[in-house]
Amino acid sequence: MTGYSSKTDVATANGKQNGSGNQTGENGTKPTEFTPQGNHASSENNIQCSLTSDEFRAVNLMRQDMYPYEVIQEIADFIVKGSGIRPKIGIICGSGLGSLADIIQNPKVFDYEKIPNFPVSTVEGHAGRLVVGTLEGANVMAMQGRFHFYEGYPLAKCSMPVRVMKLCGVEYLFATNAAGGINPKYAVGDIMLMHDHVNMLGFAGNSPLQGPNDPRFGPRFPALVNSYNKDLINKAIEISKTMGIESSVHVGVYSCLGGPTYETIAELKALRMMGVDAVGMSTVHEVITARHCDMKVFAFSLITNKCATEYSDKKDDEASHDEVMAVAKNRQKTCCELVSRLVAEIQKTA
Numbered sequence: 001m002t003g004y005s006s007k008t009d010v011a012t013a014n015g016k017q018n019g020s021g022n023q024t025g026e027n028g029t030k031p032t033e034f035t036p037q038g039n040h041a042s043s044e045n046n047i048q049c050s051l052t053s054d055e056f057r058a059v060n061l062m063r064q065d066m067y068p069y070e071v072i073q074e075i076a077d078f079i080v081k082g083s084g085i086r087p088k089i090g091i092i093c094g095s096g097l098g099s100l101a102d103i104i105q106n107p108k109v110f111d112y113e114k115i116p117n118f119p120v121s122t123v124e125g126h127a128g129r130l131v132v133g134t135l136e137g138a139n140v141m142a143m144q145g146r147f148h149f150y151e152g153y154p155l156a157k158c159s160m161p162v163r164v165m166k167l168c169g170v171e172y173l174f175a176t177n178a179a180g181g182i183n184p185k186y187a188v189g190d191i192m193l194m195h196d197h198v199n200m201l202g203f204a205g206n207s208p209l210q211g212p213n214d215p216r217f218g219p220r221f222p223a224l225v226n227s228y229n230k231d232l233i234n235k236a237i238e239i240s241k242t243m244g245i246e247s248s249v250h251v252g253v254y255s256c257l258g259g260p261t262y263e264t265i266a267e268l269k270a271l272r273m274m275g276v277d278a279v280g281m282s283t284v285h286e287v288i289t290a291r292h293c294d295m296k297v298f299a300f301s302l303i304t305n306k307c308a309t310e311y312s313d314k315k316d317d318e319a320s321h322d323e324v325m326a327v328a329k330n331r332q333k334t335c336c337e338l339v340s341r342l343v344a345e346i347q348k349t350a
């Protein structure tokens, strides 16, 4: 694991304050040094590496998997001061659902590259911007672009922005995603309100909460049985009725796999046997992180493709990111309306 244990490590990992690599860490050890040729060498065991110093820093930055409370606080302060807004609701836009952030009024936009210590988005359909403003009179912040495990980011890094949201003042997390429909009753374009999940990455021993626990965020052993807020699910169902889309809205179980491959038929059969209705590559670690710090969670999947669960299913049932993006684009108006109306409900009762 490439976590860091001191502030010196934070600086090193980000190549910011420690660019020369010449500082001594809190534990007295010298961090990796960068030679003038661009190669780096450990002063203690003289390990040589063919990466240039910039490449080494980039890899380090990507693998950085622990963010101390103080670093998260600095990022949150940067956003709150820069926007002049303390958001109450945080929205994570799924693949192709970036328009959820476009409906925010009086937006203050932060490119991820310009936010200190923030990762960058590498996936098509994830713009890589944080948008802060108002929606239906509520202060909100939206991630137009999330981070996935398959991009090479550790889970703690994928969901680090959720902790930033928390320290910005966010009480409600709205997490959205594009997902494959496994439940045979689901059609492409349907919306599944998440009421539970199966954490496949957790089964494999991976968690965003792995490593030392900071009790300022939450407890060592958080319970997850009530992760998806029932009031918000019920409100969303009511809203779907007023929108006339209730027949295409379901309540179901989501599972996140590591990706970037879509699933084999045997895997999809196994997931179905486990009670999974929709499968994707995100959200679960964000929800775990949000529940750990006691945020209320609402999450939904837009079903962008139907998963083949029988070998006799047609060959053109193969998933593709182009299809995912196209379906999300088609359904973005409906998703935006659902989100706005739910935000309005929360704001009404505030």
Ligand SMILES: O=P(O)(O)O[C@@H]1C[C@H](O)[C@@H](CO)O1
Residues within 6 Å of the ligand: 093, 094, 095, 123, 146, 148, 176, 177, 178, 179, 259, 280, 281, 282, 283, 320, 321, 324
């Ligand atoms: O960010 P989400 O979970 O919405 O994106 C899904 C999972 C992969 O990133 C991508 C595959 O098409 O869509």
Ligand SMILES: Nc1nc2[nH]cnc2c(=O)[nH]1
Residues within 6 Å of the ligand: 178, 179, 180, 181, 257, 259, 261, 262, 263, 279, 280, 281, 304, 305, 307, 319, 324
């Ligand atoms: N894992 C996974 N992620 C998706 N995202 C959109 N569709 C799918 C899918 O079929 N499988």
